[in-house]
Amino acid sequence: MPDDAHPDLLELAKKIAVEAGEAVLEVYDKGEFDAYQKDDESPVTSADYLANDIINKRLKEATPDIPILSEENKHASLAERKHWPRYWLIDPIDGTQEFIARSGDFAVNIALIENNQPAIGVIFWPPGQSLYYAQKGKGAFKSSPDGDHPIKVRKLDDPKKSVVMIAISRRQSREKVLSRMCARRVYQTLPLGSCSLKACFIAEGKADVFMRIGITGEWDTGASQCIVSEAGGSIAAANFEPLTYNQRHSLENPDFVVMGDQRVPWQDVIQYDDFVNPHLD
Known part of the structure; x- marks a missing residue:
């Protein structure tokens, strides 16, 4: 995929993550959802499925040529997946246990993987109204009610001794x-x-x-x-x-x-x- 296509895909992922996150937040605020246990004993809720449906629908409409691999979808075999030069990698709600426990610590995750490496990353934290995003080689950013700004890891005063x-x-x-x-x-x-x-x-x-x-x-x-x-x-x-x-x-x-x-x-x-x-x- 040419580099000039990335900004459009990044904006698409940001828009969809916010849409799914706002739908999930509405469910969270109402407290009206069903919780289930998957075969691996991890929790999943009707809100996870709602977010998954929104993300899959929007991505399929906008990028029908890019496969989708989501935690909540049936997973293609490696024999099929290994031929994908790029694909969307989705976690509709990361932090389902926190969603159920009502801590507010849950997020929508959308990534674009190219040649087996993350090329775009978008994470929306609905209760915090914070959108984190990055594009490979272009820096990382946070969008919140305070505005948009680049983000960087903390530099310790003394890398060998600081807390x-x-x-x-x-x-x-x-x-x-x-x-x-x-x-x-x-x-x-x-x-x-x-x-x-x-x-x-x-x-x-x-x-x-x-x-x-x-x-x-x-x-x-x-x-x-x-x-x-x-x-x-x-x-x-x-x-x-x-x-x-x-x-x-x-x-x-x-x-x-x-x-x-x-x-x-x-x-x-x-x-x-x-x-x-x-x-x-």
Whole structure:
């Protein structure tokens, strides 16, 4: 796809993410939704399906030639997917548990993957009325009631000694994360739901690192990886190997880490000795 097509696709993704997010927020405010449990025991709600329907409909209307891979759709086999030069990667609601728990920490994620790498990332946080977005090579931005402005990861005064702010799950044991961080550093924690919102907070300098331990899908990191990378950070598997997109039969991610200031010696800070990737196929 030529570069001059990207701005139109970025604007399209932004518009659709906001439309889906506003529909989800209306359901959230009313508190009228049904919750279910999927085969993998993860939660899903009628709001997830509503957002998924809106996103799929709008994308199919505007870009019928670009396939869609969504958490809530039936997934094509690798035999079919491996021939896709580009595709939309969707998480209709990242943070469904938070939506159900009414913490407000949930977001709509839309990414465009090209040649197995995130090229566009859009994340809309409905309760915060904040839209985070990025295009590969063009920087990362945040749009909110305060206006539009570029975002960058926080630069620590001393990359080797400054206090590190960890974005940490509201639902996960703090010890599970802190036990994998170097004991010689000093940390503060910022409790927050939704993988993608934690990544966005790192991208705009409100936190420095986030470690995700547990099952996620490629749709949980596609948009975030584009935004964080363009803001000067990075996302990698917990063993610091690159995340992959559309290259395995499984669409599950390994445990992963989102890192801000790249001057920090993250491989010393993060001590994840027991990393095992169960999906090497």
